[in-house]
Amino acid sequence: MDKSYTPQNIETKWYETWEKNNYFKASGEGSPYCILIPPPNVTGSLHMGHAFQHTIMDSLTRYHRMKGDDTLWQCGTDHAGIATQMVVERLLDAEGKKRTDFTREQFVEKVWEWKETSGGTISQQMRRLGDSPDWDREAFTMDEDLSNAVQEVFIQLFEEGIIYRGKRLVNWDPKFQSAISDLEVENHDEKGFLWHFRYPLAEGAKTSEGKDYLVVATTRPETMLGDSAVAVNPNDERYKDLVGKFVMLPLVNRKIPVIADDYVDMEFGTGCVKITPAHDFNDYEVGKRHNLPLINIMSPQADILAQAEVYEFGGKPREDIDNSLPQNYAGLNRFDARKQIVEEFKSNGLLEKIDDHALKVPKGDRSNDVIEPLLTDQWYVAVESLAKPAIEAVRNGDIKFVPENWDKTYYHWMENIQDWCISRQLWWGHRIPAWYDENGKVYVARSEQEAREANGLSADVVLRQDNDVLDTWFSSALWPFATMGWPNETPELEKFVPSSVLVTGFDIIFFWVARMIMMTMKFTGKVPFKEIYITGLIRDEHGDKMSKSKGNVLDPIDLIDGIDLDSLVTKRTSGMMNPKIASQVEKRTRKQFADGIEAYGTDALRFTFCALASTSRDINFDLGRVEGYRNYCNKLWNAARYVMMNTEGEDCGKENSNMELSIADEWIISRLQKAITEYEKHVNEYRFDLATQTLYEFSRNDYCDWYLELSKPILYGDAYSDEQKRGTRHTLVNVLENMMRMLHPMMPFITEEIWQRLKPMVNTETDSIMLAAFPKFDASKVSDKALTDLEWLKKLIVGVRNIRGELNVSPGKPVNVLLKNANDNDRRCMQEYRGFISALAKLESLEEASESTPPSATALAGEMEVLVPLAGLIDVTAEVDRLNKEIEKLTKETQRLSGKLNNANFVERAPDAVVAKEKEKLADAESALKKLTEQKAELENIGS
Structure with missing residues (x-):
């Protein structure tokens, strides 16, 4: 073995060997064990959250593969509708072209070209992390078989009336001109204003104070053009007599009612709230309760319309409402309209006051544009009938959350579930399988030809396909069964549904986890997975969320391979539009990483992630832990070198014959059995932090720090027989080999390298450690006497070493030791293990103390005192x-x-x-x- 541990020399070599030999494939034997990877975006690269979760999934996969299970880690990527379309449009923009310069088909072809050349970054990074999924089964949510599954689900749900088309309020991204999901909306804290407007009361009505107007407050003045009512709390005595009366909407001169609704907070502002159902989600619900008109005043570009669009709930146009708008606002951008409206209120004497106000501004996570609640025609899933069995599956224990308290979050979301908007106004994605005739009638089918044949339409009837695509969460909701071949009846569908465990984050319990449960139960009659292990969120060492603007983002590949400071700064500041922020980030980076980031290797990073995987919601990542586990890898490497130097070419008792085990050999074998049971208990409970602690304490403390030292007197001393030396060599090799198999799921590379060196000396025909059996607990190998006696021995030696340390006595200088208050067991151990004690504690003599003892330094070993006479030992x-x-x-x-x-x-x-x-x-x-x-x-x- 090389003198020093260099991860770069072994990691790529072994991964290529594993993949080339198809070691990642399911064996076809044993109990099925399956994990589904949460499909990362095809546009993405491996971030710390990915690396953390992938380490957990791969550790479980490797562990169960070694346990003899028929193990499948199903991998793949998501087509990431908006994200991918945005990437390709940026590339076209660099060429001076736009998406609209192409037909839809031509643009989609451009996306596929990009996917083939640049869309595999994250798959290669997963290989660097040591992930062992079945790459031959790698899925992509736009693959033909998955697309067929999406189409079948859509058609079946439509035919059952569960999917429908309706006009409702959605999160609208004006930049992309598409509806987006709640998960794609980020709320930004910003300083804003609260404008207080006077709305004149109609028909001579007066407030209790004698005023002929009501004051309403708003943070979005431009939406007042679409107001349908003013609301007050039904218990508010100030306005009780005004309920049922009207105000004249300024600028528009539309008469709107005063309504009473519990939604209104009497303590906020004046207690009067403008209600704009077509432009605010809360107002939408108020409007529904009071059957108010939905008055849309904005275009998809978020410009003011020349005439409002007025609908009733359900989407039917309303002809009884005046839809006229002031023409001086037509075509104005919403923010320009805001300024002009405020000025007009002011000039008309209707601006009461303006207050500073802290805002939560919703912005698209991709576009950074302010999201507009907008009334649009979209496709929806009526989820109530799907939600009920999904709730029951968790409640009756068919699906278990780990930690179990996350089921409360699940129930809260599912029991208050709203219909799901599944359409997006994009070109990249699963196009909705629906066609319209010239009268707007919809035909849902697998193709235009099927739509014609099923409905008896002649060739003269012109049909156009719906331009929208499906939300990517819709296709990823089918992941558990679509990846297994559904709607075809395949062996994988039978064997690996339900999968064993889903490893994911708490932030997508509703957006992905719940929807997978609903869809899988609906179309297979089975739950998608038996357990859901919810991981914490990776934060920096101070507990702050990692973000580019803070300069605290870490790239897992940088931690594995290392990166110089200048390259790190470039990565941190690239793409930042604000030079001031970029400068701050560079300053933080140079301060935090004076010399860049050291190459720690994959195993050290993976072991760190496992050590941090507690039940905590937030996980603080400290580079010091990675450095510590890099040193731990060195410790294992040096231990293996010691073992190889003392066993290669020697008789190591391979056949378990003609050898004698020492008390030290029996002790480390006993400790191994204890470690196996503890480790397996913790892994089965998803306590990876405790599992790593068990491995670390056994391998580093018991084996490296104690047993290797205990082996030296036997191997190098003259007082031990050949049978005893053979027993120790046998124990050194076999315990180390077992230890490598225990460590392998979490640290795959260093364990394979060391195991291959040990392989000729142990009884195995296996080609790779990842195919070797996980160590089994053997009660017959546990010696209580060895465990008890070695603890006695360790306490004595530690006592002597502590005295040396306190008195600054050189570790190599022999000392005399007296044992005081010794009982019969102490005397027995002193005689039986004198050789070990003298060698490890560097003793000149070891005797039982008489009644009169010289001045000595003292330590306790249980009830026994350990005395080191000081006379002549040090210069007082x-x-x-x-x-x-x-x-x-x-x-x-x-x-x-x-x-x-x-x-x-x-x-x-x-x-x-x-x-x-x-x-x-x-x-x-x-x-x-x-x-x-x-x-x-x-x-x-x-x-x-």
Whole structure:
């Protein structure tokens, strides 16, 4: 083996070997175990959230593959409607072209070309992370078989009346001129205004205060052109007599009613609220309750219309409402119209006041344009009938959330579910299989020919296909069964539905998880998965959300391969339109990463993710953890080198014969059995943090720190027989080999490299560690005596080492040790393990203490005292001088900290965290000072 561990030398080599040999495919034997990858966008690249979840999924996949299960990790990508169309339009824009320069078919062809050349970035990055899905089954939501499944689901739901077309309010992105989902809307905190307008009362009505107007407040003045009513709370005595009367809508001169509704907060503003059902989601619900007209005043570009469009709920045009609008607003952009409306209210004496107001401004996550609630014709899924069995599946335990408290979130969403808008005004995506004749009648079918034949339409009837495509969440809702071959009856559909577990984030429980449950149960009669493991959100080490503007975004590939500072800064600041933000990000980056990011390798990153995978909602990612686990990889590598140097070419008892196990051998074998049971318990409960802790403590502490040291007296000493040496060599190899198999699911590369070196010395015909069986617990290999005696041995050795450390005695200098208050068991262990004790504690002698003992340093090992006589061991005078210097230094530090904390100005003005840190420093300094003072007193007693 190479002297140093270099992950770059082994990772690509082993991944290519695994993939070339088709090791990732389901075996066809054993119990089915399946995980569905949440399909990342085809436009995307691997971010920290992906890397975290993929590590969990791959660890589970590799573990169950080693357990002998028929294991499938189904992978694939989502076609990402808006995101992909935006990428391709940007590329065309760089060429001086627009989407509309092409036919729809030509543009879609351009998208497919981009997908073939540039759409596989994330798949390659998944390989760098060590992901082991069945790449031959990689799916894409626009593949022909998945598209057929989408079409079949749409048609069946339409024929059952569950899918319908209607005019309703949606999140509208004026830049893309498309409806978007709630998940694609980001609410930005911005400073804005609250405009207070006077609406004159009609027909001589007066308020209780004698005013002939009502004051309403709005953050969006432009929408007042579409007001249908003014609402007050039914319990508000101020306006009780005005309910049922009317106001004259300024600028438009439309008479609108005063209505009473519990939606109105009497304490907010004046207690009067303008109701604009066609331009506000809350107002839409109020309007529905009171059968108000829906008055749309905006175009898809968010410009003011020349004439309003007026509808009743259900989409039927209303002819009884005056739809005229002031012509001076026609064609104006909504924000220009806002300015002009405010000025006109002011000039007419109808502007009461303007207040500063903190706003939540909804913006499209792709376009960054302000989202407009807009009344449009869209396709919907009536989800109530689908939701009921999906709720029951979780309630009766067919599907289990982990952690289980997430089921409350699921129930809340599902029990208050609204019909789902599934159409998008895009060219890229699954085009809706619907055709219209010249009268607007709709025909849903698999093709235009089928629509004609099924409805007896002649060739003279002109049909046009719906231009809209389906929301990408619609096709991804079919992921559990469409990827398995539905609507065909396939072996995979039978075997891997339901899948075993879904690993995903809490932010898409409704948008994806719930919809998969509804759709899969509807079309297969089965639940899509048995368990849902909800992961936390990866944040930076301070708990802040990772974002480009903060400069705290980490790229997992950078952590694996390393990146120099200049390249890191370029990545951080590229694409930022605001030079000031880019400058701030560069400054933070240079401060945080003075030398760039070190190459830590995949295994260290994966083990870090697993160690952080607790049940917490938020997970703070600290680079220090990755560095620590990189050092851990070095520790494993060096341990393997030690084992190889002492076993290669030697008789290691491969046939388990003619060898004798020492107490140390029996102890590490017993500890291995304990580690196996603990690890499997934690993995089965999705406590990957505890599973990694078990592995770390066993491999690093038990095996590397203790057992390897315990093996040296046997291998290098003359007091042990060939049978004992053979037993230790056998144990070194076999425990390390078992340990590599236990670590493999989380750390696939280093374990494969080491395992291949051990393979000739163990009984296996397996070609790769990933196909080897996971270690099995064997109760017959647990020795209670070995576990108990080794704990006694460790306490004694640690006691001696602690004394050495406290007195600055060189680790290589032999010391005399006396044991006081020893019982019969202590005496037995002292005699049986004298060789181990003398070697590991570097002893000159080991005896039981007499009644009279010389001045000694003391440590406790259970009830027994461990004494190290100090006479002749150290230069007492020199040591006292050294301690005096340390005491003087610590005394000054405690005085400085005490003075600081007694300063009222500091305590009152400094942040709580800073004050707490100073208090912690003082406590540590006082503790250290006390300890040194006690050591000095002991030494002075010796000197006297």
